[in-house]
Amino acid sequence: MRGTVAIAGAAESDLGEVAPGLTPVDLMVQASLRALEDCGLQVSDVDGLFAATTQLPMATLNLGEQLGVRPRYTDATQIGGSSFMAHVDHARAAIAASLCDVALVAYGSTQRSVGRSSASVQEVAPYEAPYRPLLPVTGYALATSRHMHEFGTTREQLAEVAVAARAWAQLNPKAWSRGALSIDDVLRSPMVCDPLTVRDCCLVTDGGGAVVVVSAQRARTLRRPPVHVLGAGEAHSHRHISSMPDLVRTAAAESGARAFGEAGVRPADIDVLELYDAFTITPILFLEDLGFCAKGEGGAFVEGGRIAPGGEVALNTNGGGLSYCHPGMYGLLAIVEAVRQLRGECGERQVAGAHLAVAHGNGGVLSSQCTLVLGDETTL
Amino acid sequence: MRESPAATFEAQCRARRLAFQVAPDGSAVFPPRLAAPGTGAPLQWSVSAGRGAVYAATVVRRRGEEPSSVVLVDLDEGFRMMSRVDGLAPEDVRIGLRVTARFTEDDPPVVFFVPEDAA
Numbered sequence: 001m002r003g004t005v006a007i008a009g010a011a012e013s014d015l016g017e018v019a020p021g022l023t024p025v026d027l028m029v030q031a032s033l034r035a036l037e038d039c040g041l042q043v044s045d046v047d048g049l050f051a052a053t054t055q056l057p058m059a060t061l062n063l064g065e066q067l068g069v070r071p072r073y074t075d076a077t078q079i080g081g082s083s084f085m086a087h088v089d090h091a092r093a094a095i096a097a098s099l100c101d102v103a104l105v106a107y108g109s110t111q112r113s114v115g116r117s118s119a120s121v122q123e124v125a126p127y128e129a130p131y132r133p134l135l136p137v138t139g140y141a142l143a144t145s146r147h148m149h150e151f152g153t154t155r156e157q158l159a160e161v162a163v164a165a166r167a168w169a170q171l172n173p174k175a176w177s178r179g180a181l182s183i184d185d186v187l188r189s190p191m192v193c194d195p196l197t198v199r200d201c202c203l204v205t206d207g208g209g210a211v212v213v214v215s216a217q218r219a220r221t222l223r224r225p226p227v228h229v230l231g232a233g234e235a236h237s238h239r240h241i242s243s244m245p246d247l248v249r250t251a252a253a254e255s256g257a258r259a260f261g262e263a264g265v266r267p268a269d270i271d272v273l274e275l276y277d278a279f280t281i282t283p284i285l286f287l288e289d290l291g292f293c294a295k296g297e298g299g300a301f302v303e304g305g306r307i308a309p310g311g312e313v314a315l316n317t318n319g320g321g322l323s324y325c326h327p328g329m330y331g332l333l334a335i336v337e338a339v340r341q342l343r344g345e346c347g348e349r350q351v352a353g354a355h356l357a358v359a360h361g362n363g364g365v366l367s368s369q370c371t372l373v374l375g376d377e378t379t380l
Numbered sequence: 381m382r383e384s385p386a387a388t389f390e391a392q393c394r395a396r397r398l399a400f401q402v403a404p405d406g407s408a409v410f411p412p413r414l415a416a417p418g419t420g421a422p423l424q425w426s427v428s429a430g431r432g433a434v435y436a437a438t439v440v441r442r443r444g445e446e447p448s449s450v451v452l453v454d455l456d457e458g459f460r461m462m463s464r465v466d467g468l469a470p471e472d473v474r475i476g477l478r479v480t481a482r483f484t485e486d487d488p489p490v491v492f493f494v495p496e497d498a499a
Binding site: 133143145 | 386411440451460471
């Protein structure tokens with residue numbers, strides 16, 4: 001499947017705090033029209049719909065109704081923030097099987113406007129609920145406690161992730177949080193779930209996005225340079241944090257191995273990393289599990305501004321879920337940023353000579369892991 | 381099926397017993413379910429001695445509420461569960477702490493843990 005399909009169009013919807021009355025599907029439609037405009041395709045060209053949001057259990061039905069698309073292939077897979085990497089993987093399978101030709105993958109959320117509790121209906125977990133975990137942050141805090149215990153990871157190392165994200169956000173005019181942020185600021189912020197402070201946690205914003213996936217051949221005839229899907233991998237290991245087999249080893253080790261294996265590249269070859277940063281621990285875990293460093297070395301890996309602008313490793317170049325935008329399921333926006341970096345459209349934050357990118361999505365409480373390896377025309 | 385796994389577990393809690401399940405290969409299974417993960421084989425019920433160690437720990441801080449402990453405990457029989465540790469300040473609950481199960485006076489009773497030396 002390597003290189004059979006490409007991302008031809010990519011766009012964000014309005015982000016941050018959107019106009020009163022806008023709905024999740026409005027944001028999907030807005031992003032979809034922008035992504036179609038980006039590549040020069042029409043609504044009438046779309047015959048495959050892929051969408052998910054916490055606010056709409058049947059998201060592709062809403063999207064199809066609003067766009068006036070009667071798709072011949074539809075997939076509303078909902079596996080949290082990793083849904084959209086899975087959608088791209090499923091879209092290429094559908095395109096390869098001639099089940100659709102133009103796949104539209106969309107996301108929209110108004111969780112800031114309507115409030116997190118009404119945007120994300122939490123299913124009741126009877127064996128966890130009596131202990132009143134504050135989900136999802138309690139799950140990530142438990143994993144962080146374990147990472148610190150096993151590997152000596154420090155709160156300062158966690159704070160490095162937040163500070164680097166903020167420095168990238170300062171280069172992105174669309175980022176929600178662009179003010180100065182120091183390691184000390186992160187450490188001294190109010191604790192939410194020990195050892196995670198509010199600055200170790202992602203933003204709560206509105207937002208959405210869309211990408212258009214077509215065959216590589218068709219992508220070459222369109223407006224923008226194709227971004228090829230060189231490899232994709234999916235994996236999940238649990239739904240509840242109490243059922244996660246090992247809190248410091250995620251299924252990203254499986255999804256990453258699948259994606260890198262198919263792409264025929266190694267982590268060291270990657271120019272741009274977009275690794276889902278719901279909390280400061282998550283990029284640390286994914287750097288390890290995807291093979292950018294050894295297990296347990298993620299904390300040391302991010303030290304000294306190494307993942308900040310000007311550092312050795314370009315990680316979460318839009319400012320990520322921590323400082324740019326986190327509408328609840330950030331994965332689609334990680335794909336959009338990877339596409340833009342590979343097309344060289346990122347202005348001040350552009351990574352020079354970016355040919356290969358990883359967009360990695362996380363869903364649930366470290367539950368679902370999906371990895372895309374993307375490349376420009378030179379990488380085929 | 382006349383009784384759900386949840387109902388069996390709850391009935392055991394009312395008798396102040398921490399129930400778990402055992403797969404044909406002897407591995408412990410929790411939370412309660414219909415079949416052994418990985419094989420689908422039938423499960424047998426067993427009762428834990430209620431002793432274990434804290435595997436992961438956090439303190440949940442809700443606005444306007446006292447900080448509260450949330451932990452994952454590894455029971456000696458080989459299963460893991462979410463719970464809380466009472467009997468010391470939540471921020472003093474350390475990974476590796478040996479703990480013993482207790483039951484609340486709620487209806488149904490809820491399992492929680494206290495430090496082993498306080499038991």
